[in-house]
Amino acid sequence: MLQTEFEFTLPKGYLDAEGNLHRKGVMRLSRAMDEIVPLRDPRVKSNPAYATVIILSRVITSLGALDEVTPTVVEGLFACDLNYLQKFYRQINELEEAAESESPSSL
Template identity: 40%
Template sequence: MDGERALPRNREFEFELPVGYEDAEGQVHRTAVLRKMTGRDEAIMADKRHRSNGARMISELLGNCLVRLGTIENPGLRVAQQLYSADRHYLLMKLREITFGAEMQATYSCPTCQEATVLVEDLAELEVVRLGGDEVLEDLVVRLEDGYVDRSGTVFDVLVFRYPTGVDEERIAAASRDNASRGKNALMARCLKSMGDMPRPRLEALGSAVFSDMTLSDRRLIDQAMLSRGLGVSMQRSVNCGGCGRDYDAAIDMSNFLAAS
């Protein structure tokens, strides 16, 4: 398994996080120890309260299964919520791997002919991008082509984003459930630190409307910038359709993620 070191009894496993958790003193913790899921953790996944907020379920699951994070013993729910999304998704992938094994059945639908292709994914082989040893996560700066135009005609075309965390995922869950595009806008609004010299109170008042009013080409620039950093597990794969022969890109099917294959 990628970045793994088995601890005694093979119930706990050590991994290096793609980004790392910064505590109140500014110390960054990148070594995480996970234990295998138990029946109590399965009950968390089955809890009806989490059906409307999968991000909260992930927080509780990681909060339970994280044994240690750097020098922090039993980090718990609060730390799991504050982890960067890249680290949360990486840990969730590894939690599935150590509990049920690396192989996972996945189904993909061809966008041309809709034929289903069933594959067995090897989670241990997925690419993981990490920060360098002394590298620090920096904010993401995006320069837009068209920019956001306010009522006075002023154009704002330089945006600065921080990277999302578990708290962000939980807060935008309802919006994402109702409308994926609005959920994406809500997440970007939460992570937007500045837009040119626009005063912070005004930026906060605009909220997700900033992204609703942007051109699709500018939104694509933001997406490309976020993907270009590529920290964490690469969730894209190429699929060949047995029906029409087309090669297409797809996000890895996670419908069987937290179940034994």
């Protein structure tokens, strides 16, 4: 059976408005729509790097005790955690070789 969800632990963790730290999460494999939909978003049109934020918010299915992972949550991550998640995304979606030559996504 194909594994489609992968657990991760953020190096620092997401600190929510109440001061709770969220480090453990689950990321699912990306689908084509996860990379296509962000291209329609006006935030991506004005800043292509923002696609990373939207893609991650679509594929992270859980993070700590949060009800949902939104683009605002991803925006609030520490830089080292964002970098970790970008690498993790490439790893589980087997994009390492594509990233070295020519990757279709901004991740």
